[in-house]
Amino acid sequence: MICPHCERNLLRKERTGNRCTHCKRSYALDPKTNPLSLNDLRVRRIASALTDGGRIAIVPDQLWYALSRKRLRDSDFGQGCMGAAFVAAGFVTVIAFFGEVPALLIASAALLLVGLGISVARALGAGKGIPPVAREAFPALVLSPWRSVYGVLPPGVLDTGRPSGGGAADPAGAAGTTGVLVCPDRAVVAFLVADGLPARHGLAVVRSPAEAAAVPSKGPVLVLHDADADGELLVRGLRDALPGRTVIDVGPPLRTVRALPQAVPYRDPRRRPSPADLRILTALGTYTAEELKWLGQGWRFPLVGLPPARLLSVVDRVAGQVSYGADPDRRRAADLGFLTWPEATGPDLAGGR
Template identity: 80%
Template sequence: MICPHCERNLLRKERVGDTCSHCHRSYALDPKTNALRLNDLRVRRITAVLTDGGRIGIVPDQLWYALSRKRLRDSEYGQGCAAWAFVAAAFAAGIAFFAQVPGLLIGSAALGLVGMGVFVAQGLGAGVGIPPVPRESFPAHVLTLWRAVYGALPPGVIDTEGSADDPSGPAGAAGTTAVLVCPDRAVIAFLVADGLPARHGLAVVLSAEEARAVPSKGPVLVLHDSDADGELFVRRLRDALPGRTVIDVGPPLRTVRTRPQAVPYRDPKRKPSPADMRLLTELGTYTPQELKWLGKGWRFPLVGLPPARLLAVVDRVAGQVTRGVDPDRRRAADLGFLTWPEQAGPDPVGGR
C-alpha cells in the first residue's frame, strides 16, 4: 500500500494501527482490512473524477457506487470455503488411506461435495453483482473512518447527514414552471446542491402524491433507476396524474445495458413481486431476456451514472421544457442567457 502522505510503499508490518511507520501519520483506509479494498489515494482519485476536478459536488451514494464498481463485476462467493473444503477433504482422504479408517472416507467425500457445490455456485454466478458494502452502510464503513482522520468528507462530497426531508424547499414556490419527480433522495440532494431546480424553476418531489400537491399545471419530469421499480414508477405516475404531461428522463434500460462501462448490481431482498412482473410483461416493451434480468432484481441505479453526465442531461431536458412553458425563460434563452455548454471529456464511469 502507498502512504497517502509520504507516498512510501508500505508493507503490512510498516503500517500497524493504520499509521505509516515512515512519516508517522495516520490514514483512513487499508485495502487489507476494508471490504471494498480501498486506500486513501484511490478514494481521492475517484472523487476527483466524479466531481469533474471539483467543478460539481457529489453525494456519498454516488461515491459508494463508484468505489464498489470493481467488486460488483467479480464474484468472490465462497472462495475461502471451497478451498478449505477441498484441502480438508484431501487431508481426510490421506489419513483414511494410510490409517485404514473407513469413516474418514465418508467425511472426505462429504467435504469434497461441499467444495464442489460452492465451485458450481461460483460458475453459475452466485455472489455476482451483490455489493460487499450495502449502500446504506457505506457512510459507517468508509466515510466515518475518513472523517476521523481528515476531519471532513473527501473534497467535493456533499454532507447529506441531517438534511431536511424536503431538500428542494417548499413545493410550488414562486416561479415554479414544472415538477421533477425522483424517488431517490440522494439524487434529489445532488441536483439541488448543484443548483439545477433553482436554475429552471423546478419543484422537486419524491412521489406522485407530492407532485399533485404542487400548484402547477406544467409538465412533470421523472427520474428513476433502470430497474423493475423504476420502469413501473413512470406508469404509475402517469395513472396518478391524468391530463398532465409526464416526461420520462430516466436512462432507457435497453440503452444502459449495452454500455460496457455500466455495471449493474442486485439486491436479493428487493426482487420484484410476481404482480410487478406481470405488469412489466403486459407492457409488451421488454424482451424475455430483459424480463428475466429484471425479475432477478438487477438494476442500474441513478447514482451509478457519471454525475456530470446526469446533471447535463437533466439540465438540457429541463431547459427545453421550461423554456416552452415560461415566456420570460423562453425570451432569455433566445438571448443566450440560459445556455449551458456541454462538457467534453472521458467517461467518468469507465475511467477507473
C-alpha cells in the first residue's frame, strides 16, 4: 500500500503496527486487515468526491455506502473454500493415481462436488449484496481508527455521533411551517439539516406518520424514503393517516433506479418484508412479479447510496416548489415580478431622465 504521508510504496513488513517504517508516522487503515480493504488515501479520495470537493458536508452513512459499493457488486461467499476444494481435489486425485489408491478417488470427487456447489451458489448470487461491514459497525471499524490517528473524521464528514444541536425538528414547535418532510432515515435527516434545507424552505422534519400528523401545519407532506418495500408502504401509510392532505412522494422510483447501471443495491436479510406487506404491494398493482420477488428478498436502494449533491438538488427543487406554492407572500411577489431579474426587452423609453 501507499503511505498516506510520505507516499512510499510499503510492503507488509514495512508497515507493522499501522506505522510507516520510512516516515515513522501512523496511518489509520490497512487494506490487509480492514474488512473493506481500505487505505487512508482511498477514504480521502472517496470523501472528496462525495462532498463535491468540500462544497457540501456528508454523513458517515453516505461514506459507508460509497466505500462498500465494490464489495456489494461482488460476492465473497465461499471464495476461499471454493479454491481450497478444487486444489485439494486435484492433489488427492494425483495421489490416488500415482499411489494406486482408488478409494481416494471418492474423496477427490466429493471435494470437486463441494467446489462446484460453491461455484454454482456464487453464480446464483449467494452472498451478493450483503455488505461485509454492517452500517451500524462502520463507525467502530473505520471511523474510530481514523479518529484515533488524525483526531477528526475524514474531511467533509459530519460527526453525527456527538451532540450538535442538529436533527429532526420537534413537531410541537413546528407551527407556521409551509410543509412537512417525512424521512425515516435519521442519517439523511442529519444530512439535510446540516445543509439548512428544512429551515430554508420552512419544513418541519419528522420520521413517521404519527409525528407528521402532530405537526400543526396544513401544508403539503413530502416523503423521502429508500427505494424499497418499506418506502412504498410508508407513502401509503401517510396517505391513509392524513386524509385530505397533499402527500408528495419524493423518494427515488424503484424502476428508474434499477435501470441505472451505476446504481448498486444491497440487501438486509433482517429487513425482508412480511407476507402481509407483500400482499399489500401486490394489490397496489404498481410492481411487476419480478420486482415483487426482488423486494421480497430484502433488496433495496438506500437514500445514503444516492450521490449526496444530487440528493440535495432534487429535494431542494421539490421543497422550493412546495414552499413557493404554500407561501402567499412569495407567490404574490413572484406574480409582481419582484423575484424576476429585469430583462431588456426594447429601447429605454425613459431616455436620459
